[in-house]
Amino acid sequence: MHSLLQEYLANLISKSDSVFKPICFQLSCGTWVWQHAAGILEFIPARYFEHSVILTAGVHGDETAPIEVLDQVIRDIAHNELKLQYHLVVVFANPQAIRQGIRFVDTNLNRLFASAYNSQSDGPPLGLDNYEYRRAAQLKQALHVIFARTAFTHRIHLDLHCSIKPSIYPVFAVKPYTEVGRAPVIYNCPIVYPVEALIHSRRASATLSYYTTNYLAANAATVELGQAAPLYKNPPAMLKSIYSNIRVQLAQNFSQPRFCILSDKHFVVKAEIIKQKLDFRFAADLQFNNFHPIASDRIIAYQTRFQPIFAKANQRICFANQAVEVGHRAALIVEKLA
Ligand SMILES: [Zn+2]
Structure with a gap:
C-alpha cells in the first residue's frame, strides 16, 4: 500500500x-x-x-x-x-x-x-x-x-x-x-x-x-x-x-x-435574505433552528434599524447566520411542498 x-x-x-x-x-x-x-x-x-x-x-x-x-x-x-x-x-x-x-x-x-x-x-x-x-x-x-x-x-x-x-x-x-x-x-x-x-x-x-x-x-x-x-x-x-x-x-x-x-419531505426556496449592510441584525426573539416555522407578518431581521424584513405565510428559516460577509446570504426562507 x-x-x-x-x-x-x-x-x-x-x-x-x-x-x-x-x-x-x-x-x-x-x-x-x-x-x-x-x-x-x-x-x-x-x-x-x-x-x-x-x-x-x-x-x-x-x-x-x-x-x-x-x-x-x-x-x-x-x-x-x-x-x-x-x-x-x-x-x-x-x-x-x-x-x-x-x-x-x-x-x-x-x-x-x-x-x-x-x-x-x-x-x-x-x-x-x-x-x-x-x-x-x-x-x-x-x-x-x-x-x-x-x-x-x-x-x-x-x-x-x-x-x-x-x-x-x-x-x-x-x-x-x-x-x-x-x-x-x-x-x-x-x-x-x-x-x-x-x-x-x-x-x-x-x-x-x-x-x-x-x-x-x-x-x-x-x-x-x-x-x-x-x-x-x-x-x-x-x-x-x-x-x-x-x-x-x-x-x-x-x-x-x-x-x-x-427524501419524503420536500421544501422549496422562497427567498434568500442577503446581508446588505454591516448593521444587519436578526430579530432578537427569533428561533434559528433550521426549518423553524416563522409566524406570518412577524419581523425576521433588520437590514438597518429602520428597514425590517417580514415573514410571509407558511415560511421557515434555514442557514441563519448573522456573521456572514456583507453581500452574502444570511438566511434562506423555505416553504414546504404539499
Ligand atoms: Zn457548510
Whole structure:
C-alpha cells in the first residue's frame, strides 16, 4: 500500500498544501490513484466502470464529521477493504481552513463556483487574490482535467457539510437549480443518500454542487449531516451513520433510475435574505433552528434599524447566520411542498 493513503487527513492537516505534489501510483488491487493537488484524490478502478462518484467535504473547514469519514473511506480503499465498482473522486476542499478549524480563511469557498472552468480567466478578481479564490480555481481545474480525460456516463456528486445551527430535520440536503433541462437521472446509482428533508433551489447560485450540476452534468446535492463539531470530536454514532450510508450504499445495486438523495419531505426556496449592510441584525426573539416555522407578518431581521424584513405565510428559516460577509446570504426562507 502506498504510504500517501495511510493517514491522509493527518498528513494533510500537519503539512502545507505545497508539499502535496501531483503523483500517480497503482494499488495492489489494480486501482490507480491520482493525487492532483493537496486534498484532491482520484481513484480509477482497473475494471470497466460507467459511474463516477465525487465525494467532497471540508468546503467549510469546521464541518468535520464528513472529513473524518472520507479519510476512513480512503483508508478502506488503501487496505483493499472497499472494492471500488466505480470511478471515485475524494476532495478535502479547504485544507487550510481544516488545519485552522475555521469555516474559511479569507472568504466563503462555497460562494466561488458560479462560472464554468476557464483556463484563461479563472482566478481571483483584481485585488481579491486570497486562499479561497485560488483554491476554487484549483478545484475547478482538477475536476476539469479529471472529467475531460474520460467520459463517464453517470456522474454523482455529494458535497458533504454539517450545520452550524441545530435543525428540526438534522440530516437534510439542498438540490441545486439546474440551468438547462432537468437534473440527470442516474440508473444503477451507486449512492442514494437518505435524508429527512430535501430543499429544492429555484435560482442559480455559486455553490460547489451548483457547479458540478451545471458544468459537469452531475447528479449533485449539498448534504447537511448534523451539527458541526471540532475535528476528532464528532459523536461516534454520527460518524458511524454517515460512514455506513456512504459505504453500505456504495455496495448496493439499484436498478431503478434515482436521484442521489432520498427524501419524503420536500421544501422549496422562497427567498434568500442577503446581508446588505454591516448593521444587519436578526430579530432578537427569533428561533434559528433550521426549518423553524416563522409566524406570518412577524419581523425576521433588520437590514438597518429602520428597514425590517417580514415573514410571509407558511415560511421557515434555514442557514441563519448573522456573521456572514456583507453581500452574502444570511438566511434562506423555505416553504414546504404539499
Ligand atoms: Zn457548510
